[in-house]
Amino acid sequence: MKYIEPHAHMVSRTTADYEAMALAGCKVISEPAFWAGYDRSSEQGFHDYFSLLTGFEPQRAAKFGIKHFTWMCINPKEAEDVGLANAVIDLIPEFLKRDNVLGIGEIGLNKNSRNELEVLERHIDLADQHDQLILVHTPHLEDKLKGTRLIIDALKNFSNITTDRVIIDHVEEHTVGMVKDAGFWAGMTLYPESKLTARRAIDILEKFGTDKIWMNSACDWGVSEPLATPKAARMMAQRGHSEEMLDKVFYQNPKEFMSQNSKFTI
Ligand SMILES: [Zn+2]
Numbered sequence: 001m002k003y004i005e006p007h008a009h010m011v012s013r014t015t016a017d018y019e020a021m022a023l024a025g026c027k028v029i030s031e032p033a034f035w036a037g038y039d040r041s042s043e044q045g046f047h048d049y050f051s052l053l054t055g056f057e058p059q060r061a062a063k064f065g066i067k068h069f070t071w072m073c074i075n076p077k078e079a080e081d082v083g084l085a086n087a088v089i090d091l092i093p094e095f096l097k098r099d100n101v102l103g104i105g106e107i108g109l110n111k112n113s114r115n116e117l118e119v120l121e122r123h124i125d126l127a128d129q130h131d132q133l134i135l136v137h138t139p140h141l142e143d144k145l146k147g148t149r150l151i152i153d154a155l156k157n158f159s160n161i162t163t164d165r166v167i168i169d170h171v172e173e174h175t176v177g178m179v180k181d182a183g184f185w186a187g188m189t190l191y192p193e194s195k196l197t198a199r200r201a202i203d204i205l206e207k208f209g210t211d212k213i214w215m216n217s218a219c220d221w222g223v224s225e226p227l228a229t230p231k232a233a234r235m236m237a238q239r240g241h242s243e244e245m246l247d248k249v250f251y252q253n254p255k256e257f258m259s260q261n262s263k264f265t266i
Contacts, residue, residue: 005216008029011053018061043084047091054095112147135167149178180212187215188201199235
């Protein structure tokens, strides 16, 4: 089955992972900017990371026949220092011109702090000014419900940002309805230990339908599984879902969302 992995942190992954994903049918990977496994001490550290995401990582993916796209931001986990965040945000416009950059992400909230919210609003403003797609990270566990509400409110304050051009990722049972009712795209992240299992994600699809939703593996530095996405597709097939439905969730939907940026081609 051909599929798109719409959210994967490949800088944390080996070539063996790229090979396994290619063998499983992966055609495209999209990699939001996030934490790099350590806190960066200056904006220069982010400049180097953005250069890697727009230079070396697409070359690494190409060796396995996979197209690599990316998203630019300072992630909420490192956004508590507003001075640093502003310096990083000032670097981003230059990178938005690169061939494999699809938009601003993954922005959002981590601990729902006032500083994180201020940095989130600056990112949304940046997306607004440069007419960019947005990929949103929502907080973990007990902070998720409140954080998702705060993020939706922040997005709604920008009248030019249309819901079709924003995906809110890491939704779970208690937040997917809120995201879909507000008109945004929703992402479901499959993790062995936290966030969603494939079984829970498929339950959600069966309840909420397959429009404007995708699944991803995130596969970062923690316990995670780069093949979580195709494994969920196999479980969906075992539960009797049609090939057309699998193609919609794992290929057509991410293609439809990301194709809103004309740089996205397969
Ligand atoms: Zn991520």
